[in-house]
Each structure stands twice: as structure tokens, then as C-alpha cells.
Amino acid sequence: VGEVVSMGTLLAFATVSAGVLVLRYTQPSLNRPFRVRAAIIICPLGALTCLYLFWQAFQENWEVMLGWTLIGVVIYAVYGYHHSKLRRAS
Incomplete structure (x- = not known):
């Protein structure tokens, strides 16, 4: 059961990483109390890392x-x- 929960968590983290990047370009005027430096690099790397671990199950x-x-x-x-x-x- 723990492995399946980890898979779900990795999928959620990958979705959040992709969502941060999408929102940055689709809604640039949103209030952002927390900024991610170099999001164009960090977000895809985070999503790809999570998806890689997800596929290794x-x-x-x-x-x-x-x-x-x-x-x-x-x-x-x-x-x-x-x-x-x-x-x-x-």
C-alpha cells in the first residue's frame, strides 16, 4: 500500500510542478507571494524527476x-x- 501511496504522491508533485509553469504563462497577473527563481528550469526538472520515479514502480x-x-x-x-x-x- 505504501508504494501505491508514493506513486500517487509523485504524480501529484509532477502535476504541481507543471501547473506552476503553466500558470506563470497563462495568468501572469496572479498574486504570487512566493516566487520560484529559474522556474523555466526548476519546474520541468521537478516534474520529470517525479515522473521518472513514478515509472520505476x-x-x-x-x-x-x-x-x-x-x-x-x-x-x-x-x-x-x-x-x-x-x-x-x-
Whole structure:
């Protein structure tokens, strides 16, 4: 279980690293109380490092991660469909 949690954490860290870089260019006027120096280098390196470690997991961990991800997607889709404000409005 610990390995699967680590895989999820690495994926989250990679997403955050990519998100910081994307936001820097798509919304440059956002308030940034914390600045990352050389973000053009740091963010991709952080994301690539996390993804490299993510891909190094054992096959059995991949199977568990995929299974839990599919279960989560199904729950998210069913819940979202039934509680959608857009669906209620139409």
C-alpha cells in the first residue's frame, strides 16, 4: 500500500510542478507571494524527476494504482452526474 501511496504522491508533485509553469504563462497577473527563481528550469526538472520515479514502480503496484484510479474515476463520474448544477438547470 505504501508504494501505491508514493506513486500517487509523485504524480501529484509532477502535476504541481507543471501547473506552476503553466500558470506563470497563462495568468501572469496572479498574486504570487512566493516566487520560484529559474522556474523555466526548476519546474520541468521537478516534474520529470517525479515522473521518472513514478515509472520505476513495480508492475504489481501499477496494477493496484490502475485499479484504484479506475474506481475513483467511476465514483467521480457517477457523483458528478447526479450532483451537477448544469444538469439540474436543463
